[in-house]
Amino acid sequence: MRDKYRNQAYFNDYIIDALKALSLHELYIGKATPRFKDGLKEDRIITSISLCSALYSAGKEKGEILEAYLDGLRFFCEDFKWKGFAKHYGGYDIMVWFVSIGILLDIEDADFFKLCEAIKRNNAKDWILDKLIHSRMPSWELSSTFIQKEPYQFTQNIFDSKGIREYLKKRWYKGHRDAAWHESHKLSGVFAYFGYWSWESAALVKVLGINDYELKELDFYPYDAAHWNDPLV
Secondary structure: OOOOOOOHHHHHHHHHHHHHHHHHHHHHHHHOOHHHHHHHHHHHHHHHHHHHHHHHHOOOOHHHHHHHHHHHHHHHHHHOOOOOOOOOHHHHHHHHHHHHHHHHHOOOHHHHHHHHHHHHHOOOOOHHHHHHHHOOOOOOOOOOOOOOOOOHHHHHHOOOHHHHHHHHHHHHOHHHOOOOOOOHHHOOOOOOOOOOOOHHHHHHHHHHOOOOHHHOOOOOOOHHHHOOOOOOO
16 A cells, blocks of 8 residues: 555555446446537546556556556557646646656657657647656657646756655645545545546656655655666675
């Protein structure tokens, strides 16, 4: 277990429920009228990437998370539609999570290219997305603006572990107070909570080469994910 708010039994049930939901999405999308199909596809993307966080929260290893991620990536690349921040607030988090987790998992170049093509197709110009993508695709054009300023604008101040600590302790969770998942660990009777993880923080640690040993127990920091690809000693 890596999560501090819910127990193993909760996440076991969450994972079962999410996998069942994904199977049903596959069935219903094929039968849905055009009016409902886009909504089902979007929900499938959200369920897929949320499942990755839940698997991490439950203490699962990289291989199982990678399998879930690649399934979700296929849905994202085929069906994601960015409607702009005003109409699609949660869609920005989804993009950040897919790019960040993809970097942490060190996905194959072909898969990363498909991910980048989906971002480009949706004309999502953003500093944190571009910074992370640029680390693997040096030809990727960098932006100087943020789609969502709070809390992501503060990632520009991250150069070392001190910057990560300040971002996570003072900015990250508070800056997501309008997100649908904020405070979801307090809800009962529903599988709304999948864990609070600042995936972009770990991805920045990886691409900037920051020593994060002192961040190991810091809330919201997915330390293990930042070290998935460390060489075995």
